[in-house]
Amino acid sequence: MLALPELLRLVRVLHRLWSRASAAPDAGRMWSDLESVLDEAKRMQRRIRLAARHNLQHTEADLRAELGRRLRDVTAQVAELGDATVPPDPPPDRRHWLGELRQLEAEFGAVTIRWRDRVLRVATEPVVLEGVDLGPFAIEFGWGGRGLRAFDVVALEPNPASGREDTVHPHVEGKRLCAGEAAEPIRTALDEGRLADAFLLVQSVLVNYNPHSAYVPLAEWAGFRCTHCGARGRPGSAGSCDACDADLCGDCSDACAHCSDTRCPGCLESCDRCEDRCCSACLSTVAGQRVCPDCRTTCPSCGTRTVRDDPDDDRCPACIRAATEESHEPEPEEAACVPTV
């Protein structure tokens, strides 16, 4: 339970903040803004008449469109001025704030204040959604630089989604809650100084799960994220690269064309001859080319490793060339042969 001096100090702070926020708008400035927009509209009307007189049809059309926009702004400004004439509701008094803080303590068990950070904090019970234990959460209301609508949600025993350290709840990213259908009533509660209701509404979002709009669906919470494309999948829905251990989704999982080992696209290279995608273990450099086992051989004539040009001939180019030249040389017997009559 908050000690009385601390409680009263916070009451004073909250009273001052809400009194400031509910102060009447500056009607003098609003009138002055409205008059300047009206003056500008009158000037535009004169320019439209001039454009019409000189038969400047395009200019006239542009000016009329612009005047229409200005007059619509005037309508909005007049409405704002109308609202400003209604006296604002008086801000909640200190008794109200005392009640809010006592209720907050009763609902959440304990309230802590970090004066230096200007933060008021409560903690929830551990949250378990669809069997996934997300641990307890702190709900923090800050009255510092982000106005009076700033709630942060902090996981006290974080169990983030696999591969997403900043997602500690299906509806929380970083420390920001995406309040969904609670956003509007939270805003209303804060506007009216119903701080305890606002905290309870934040809690109502944290203890529920909307599978249709989640940063990470709970079904994939313990799943993996494809290292290559970032897609998330269910556990066991795809393998991992045998070379670099990267987790792979079905679309990014590939295999060496020669040995069939699983590889990510980054761990496969194309054979320079047949362009099959192979792992580095299956490719060898032969005569300056990276080739797969099907595209390289050992020449049976000279024993050198060579790139296979002809699937039916394992000889290296030098041996093929030598054999070809040899077959084109005239045979000595034939050359000496002289036809006899």
Added chain:
Amino acid sequence: MKLLYINNDGSGFADHIEVDENTTVAAFFTEKMPERKPGDCLIRVNRQPVAPDQSLQPGDRISITPTKLEGAA
């Protein structure tokens, strides 16, 4: 009799309303929140938990806060 009714469902609002004498919390809830179950809401009278058969008193502050709200991403 007059009550301050705070509804944290939908857009949320707080308003002073008239209700019949001896209206119980359960009857008030059924009338105001026909689509919600009592178990899915926190009902507080003068900031305190209440029994469903408790009768409301003039000047009471009754708040109803749904406990099942869908967040988004």
